[in-house]
Amino acid sequence: MTRVIITAIGSAGDVHPLLGIGAELASRGHEIVFCTHAPFAQAATHRGFTFVPIGTAAQYAQAMENPALWHPRTSFRTLWAVIAPTLRAHFDTLASLTTQDTVLVGTLWAFSARLMQELYHVPFVSVQVSPSTLLSAHAPPTHPRLTIPRRLPLAVKVALMRAIERYALDKVCGPALNALREELGLAPATRIVGKWLHSTDGVLCLFPDWFARPQPDWPAPYRMSGFPLFNDTLERAPDPQLDAFLAAGERPVVFTAGSTLIDQARYGRAVRDTLRESGLRGILLRPDATIEHRAAEDEAISLPMLIERRYVPLQTLLPRCRALVHHGGIGTAALAYAAGIPQVVTPFAHDQFDNARRVVASGCGVRLDGPVEARTLTRALRQVLGNPSIATQCGRIYDRLATSPNGCEAAARVIEGFMQSHLRQQGDVRALSTTLSLSGQSV
Missing domain, CATH: 3.40.50.2000 (Glycogen Phosphorylase B;)
Known part of the structure; x- marks a missing residue:
């Protein structure tokens, strides 16, 4: 049995799909540890998951009720101000929960899970709930303030996307994230949202290709599961x-x-x-x-x-x-x-x-x-x-x-496929290490 630690950060739209996928993984024999905001505790425990809170219910309510979170000019900076203080605590929590048979699964803002992968090589599948944060220059996402016109030459779109990453996104995320990376003995990260944040083991896209056509500059390897059509988090009282x-x-x-x-x-x-x-x-x-x-x-x-x-x-x-x-x-x-x-x-x-x-x-x-x-x-x-x-x-x-496969089932199979791929890679490395050690060489 594999322990799957799921980190779901964001609104209900970010959390609910992972609840459905977690339920499918649990039905396939995996142990689910669900890390998310305190208000979702009942929804997680109702599914039989071990629940680990990120922050308090009061902190989450305060963040969601902040008008700056919903204004295009201030939303990203306000969101990061909520996430940044939890990075170290959540990283330490993940470290304490991780065993040799652990796989991490996390939504876009699961920075601490990505750090665990980078520092300790824990298998990690990063999840894209929507395509807008796949910062493709070939098909730039629509944004109320920073939309790059699609008609521009590709070289110009690439340059503009890099400028957005450097001067808008990295400028906000970089100081706190890189301070923690320095504590952990890691070099500073750049292109944080556009590149670093995506798992090198695998990226799971929770939407079909007719909704978002795959692009050449999407992070690899990625897989598309289709929509995880999951909304019934708790039993509804008669009405x-x-x-x-x-x-x-x-x-x-x-x-x-x-x-x-x-x-x-x-x-x-x-x-x-x-x-x-x-x-x-x-x-x-x-x-x-x-x-x-x-x-x-x-x-x-x-x-x-x-x-x-x-x-x-x-x-x-x-x-x-x-x-x-x-x-x-x-x-x-x-x-x-x-x-x-x-x-x-x-x-x-x-x-x-x-x-x-x-x-x-x-x-x-x-x-x-x-x-x-x-x-x-x-x-x-x-x-x-x-x-x-x-x-x-x-x-x-x-x-x-x-007539399409169930999205939660498809997502669970994709995650298991990434697990098996990671295990094969580990096996290949161990076999190569043994061969080289017998011949007096080192990896």
Whole structure:
């Protein structure tokens, strides 16, 4: 049995896929140690994992509620200010948990796992939840401030990408990371996000090639597993009112901004105004929804036009709905693809802009930038619901995903494949070392 230590750093969109993959690895006989933020403890232990917290629940809440984390000009620096203080403690934790039969798996910001690989040669699979952080000059990711035009000559795009890495990314991450590297006896790292952070054992991409076409400058070796369609982290309590709402009339539209920090009151007003203007019914998922299951009644109609919830598993909800308006989280987009419904993407920060562009390119939705307003949202919903080509393309991708291997199973097999490759390499090195020692030479 292999001990797999999974480090998942980020929002629910980063953590949930790794929970699904961890569950699949556990079903294949591996021991799972799950390291993530304290609020996800119940979701991890519910799956039978050993849970190891990174920071406290208060620290995580404070970070997620910081407006600077969600602003394009300050998001990266603010995120790093949260991660940097945990590097040494998490590295020491990983060192104490690692055995001879340990494999590390980590999301993009698992810096400490990458350090363990570099210093102690512990096998490590780095996971790319979304393609935006594969900093390809051939296909530059979409960003609200630093997008490199794709029409430029490749040499120019390479130069611009290196400048972004050096003057924007390394400038933020370099001082704290390299201070720790010096403590550990390692030389300074450069191109931290674009190159160093990716495991030299293997990179696992949690999306299909039709969503993000592989590029020549992606880190090698990499494998693509497809979307890990996992959203049901805990058992859902019975909700007869929601079930009745879904069954009572025309299929509704689902609205969610995910874990993005936004003005929820303003967002809710825009949703209500959109429903009144369009005549559609809706389900609004928002973190501040009242605990009591109450519907917002419109005086002009007998059925409720809107029902609000804090959380409903999208994997079971979306197949009963007609469209999804969301923030651009890749896990959310993947579940909409799997349900065969069109998407209106309203990106706010981070990888959401790049994911939104890819949804549009796939032919399954439209993108709205700027504040969510009833006028533009109504127009966008009419566009996606009334466009036969979008409906056809949603159906094509639905069929494609329905006949594709389970993403969590595929990801688990990829991780096991990287494990076996690493063991073979170790065996080859030991065999070469033995041969050379017998002949009086050294490796």
